[in-house]
Amino acid sequence: xxxxxxxxxxxxxxxxxxxxxNDLFAAAMLSGIFSLLCASLFTLMDAxxxxxxxxxxxxxxxxxxMIGALALTGSRECQQPTRLGPFVVVLLTGAxxxxxxxxxxAYGDPAAPIHHHVAPEYIAGTSAEFxxxxxxxxxxxxxxxxxxxxxxxxxxxxxxxxxxLLLGRRKRQDEVQVEPSEGDHKGENP
Amino acid sequence: MRxxxxxxxxxxxxxxxxxxxxxxxxxxxxGDFGPGGGFQAGVIFAAGFVLFGLIFGLEALQQxxxxxxxxxxxxxxxxxxxxxxxxxxxxGGRFLDYGALDHHxxxxxxHLGILIIELGVGLTVAATxxxxxxxxxxxxxx
Numbered sequence: 364x365x366x367x368x369x370x371x372x373x374x375x376x377x378x379x380x381x382x383x384x385n386d387l388f389a390a391a392m393l394s395g396i397f398s399l400l401c402a403s404l405f406t407l408m409d410a411x412x413x414x415x416x417x418x419x420x421x422x423x424x425x426x427x428x429m430i431g432a433l434a435l436t437g438s439r440e441c442q443q444p445t446r447l448g449p450f451v452v453v454l455l456t457g458a459x460x461x462x463x464x465x466x467x468x469a470y471g472d473p474a475a476p477i478h479h480h481v482a483p484e485y486i487a488g489t490s491a492e493f494x495x496x497x498x499x500x501x502x503x504x505x506x507x508x509x510x511x512x513x514x515x516x517x518x519x520x521x522x523x524x525x526x527x528l529l530l531g532r533r534k535r536q537d538e539v540q541v542e543p544s545e546g547d548h549k550g551e552n553p
Numbered sequence: 554m555r556x557x558x559x560x561x562x563x564x565x566x567x568x569x570x571x572x573x574x575x576x577x578x579x580x581x582x583x584g585d586f587g588p589g590g591g592f593q594a595g596v597i598f599a600a601g602f603v604l605f606g607l608i609f610g611l612e613a614l615q616q617x618x619x620x621x622x623x624x625x626x627x628x629x630x631x632x633x634x635x636x637x638x639x640x641x642x643x644x645g646g647r648f649l650d651y652g653a654l655d656h657h658x659x660x661x662x663x664h665l666g667i668l669i670i671e672l673g674v675g676l677t678v679a680a681t682x683x684x685x686x687x688x689x690x691x692x693x694x695x
Contacts, residue, residue: 412588495664515631
């Protein structure tokens, strides 16, 4: 109980600090810490697979990419005049989200609807049909194989999109300098 | 000052990178028995290479993993995943119905199917993250 309160407190402090900082390098590092705190909370909720992803993606890779982006742009935030409108919108949205959680079933309640839909089938079927102990893997890879195929396609699309956006100009310059003959099969002019 | 920091970073990362890659392989192939799977393994694998690139420079990393490999691996992973689905159809099952991969033991077929599609996911994720890193890190010096 106390460790959850401690972690949520640190999470809140980190979030407020990120918003109030003008130094974007420090904000990027703090967002990595934010992800690590989230990962700790997921571990406490026994969601190790999610915690694993959060720690690797949020605390690891995305911090590196964020710093890479800052190296290309600049590490100071422009001072914007404080406006009341967006703040009110954010406050209202937050209040509505908290209101929405009020009639959710209690955390870990075995009578909650989500535990009575397909979950019993998955729990019983994983060892009977696959003989593997990790139900998350069975759900991801087999029961929801189509979803995971779609997710992989999304990642593929993201990769292709980044290549098309960021590499288009640079590759052509390289090819002009180094190997002009390569330009035929890749050099599509946008 | 800067050179001495670099020495520390080089020595420490040389010790860490093999362990990171080994751990990624463990997460990849032990995903049905412990936490993890293709997605996490791909991210950890890419993180090992990104660390190498941060310490030893982008040119050194591109000698280890050339751009042409990354480019192809992004598509190969998805093709592996889809290919498993199609080979399930060819062996008389439904799309992504791994039980059809082994007619004698559907459970073994499921194991095989999960192992291969996780490999595809890991490949695409690792290659995509490396591609993004290459694209962003290479942009500043173009």
